[in-house]
Amino acid sequence: MKEGVVSFRSVFYMAGLGIFAAVVTFVAAPLASGGDARVEGGIEIASGTLALSGLATLGSEILQLERKFLAWNLLRSCNLSLPSVAIIVLFFLDKLSFQSAFFATYVGTALWAVAGTIVAIVSSRKLLASRRPAWGFSLRIWFTRLFDFVGMRVDQVLLAALATTSQLGTYAVAATCASASGALTQALGHVVFPDQAAASADAQSRNGRVFLVGIGSSIASSAAMLLVIAVFGDILFGPTFDGLLPTAALLMVFQLLSDQWNLVVYRDSAGMSAGQLAGSSLVGLLTLCVSLVAVNMFWDINGISMAACMIAFGAARLISRFASGLAHVGNPA
Incomplete structure (x- = not known):
């Protein structure tokens, strides 16, 4: 297409x-x-x-x-x-x-x-x-989405099994608020993808600005959402959601990282260069698994610790992708 x-x-x-x-x-x-x-x-x-x-x-x-x-x-x-x-x-x-x-x-x-x-x-x-x-490209994208899907869903599954019902409820509300805070950046990715797919020089030159605008919109949306939770949280959600604000704040950091990752996936998909995406997504998933094991051994799995593990997941994906990109530039052969 x-x-x-x-x-x-x-x-x-x-x-x-x-x-x-x-x-x-x-x-x-x-x-x-x-x-x-x-x-x-x-x-x-x-x-x-x-x-x-x-x-x-x-x-x-x-x-x-x-x-x-x-x-x-x-x-x-x-x-x-x-x-x-x-x-x-x-x-x-x-x-x-x-x-x-x-x-x-x-x-x-x-x-x-x-x-x-x-x-x-x-x-x-x-x-x-x-x-x-392009079967090779399609399979890489499929594995990327598979690893991403598992990583994005395992948090609430584990909380349902290992945490209390109230902790799961608080985490679910915080996750919904965090997801809403990423709407602007997600819309940005949808809008710029056709230009990236067209492989125009102007679109390629705008990639850096797209990422900066995405970070800025995520920060602004998250700040606004956190302000609403801090001021109107008890009115909107009731007084029973203990720890909602810090959990939401951590998950919004993860949402920012996740939105940046989605922009990377859009960019690489548009350029039909998905070779490094699946590996980076797998690194993120393995990092999440290691983090969860460590938390379960030395701490308690609750909403805040789970959100911290999700941040590790999101950061590992991006760091791995950018590191592999730098390695590829340094060794083009």
Whole structure:
């Protein structure tokens, strides 16, 4: 898609992967449901949307690369915002139940899948049959996202197992606030990616400024969010969230590091140079594991210590990536 065309083979493989994901999810429903017939039925029904997920993802990326941000955001809102809004409305109408919440989520996801697939099909007029997918690049990006996903999810899983319910609740609220503080930097990455993918000299020269602006926006957003928590925390969340402010502050540091990492991933993906991303992400994940073992041995795993471990995770990814980049510059052969 980098030169404005879409590989026919890429479309074929994306469609095939979506169907494969749907089949695997449907078959695995009895095991994943833990014997709950209601959950099993929900998984089987929801697996149908996965059949179009490959093409829908392709359609979403086409809109982003073509700088059609209004259509891109509308498409993303189908499964990101619409279900949440519908669930809130159902709650105030006193109609919220497992079935209604599931239906709202399913409809939003189905709308995203169908609309994204339509975009991909409409773009088929640009198909280029002779182009082969870059499998090596794709696998590196896949492993990068896999390691990132595990690192980003393991914190609340471990807290649920090793900490108290109140600590987990405080951490979850702090993580939500930290995630919200990164919205500006994440939007920056989405906007500059099409220019980076175009490989223009101007876009390359702006990379340094993009990172500086990203850091500045993260700091400004975090400061504003921390001020809101400090002044209105008890009103918004109640007095039971002990340690919310320091936990949120630490997680906002991690969010800043994570946002910078995402900008690096965008930059390297645009340049089709993902060779060092997976290794750096793995270094970050291993650092997180070592940090968690050390904390569990010499201290207690709670919200603050977990947030500190996440900072180590985020810092290790960036340090490893920049160090490998410097090594590559010093030894180009």
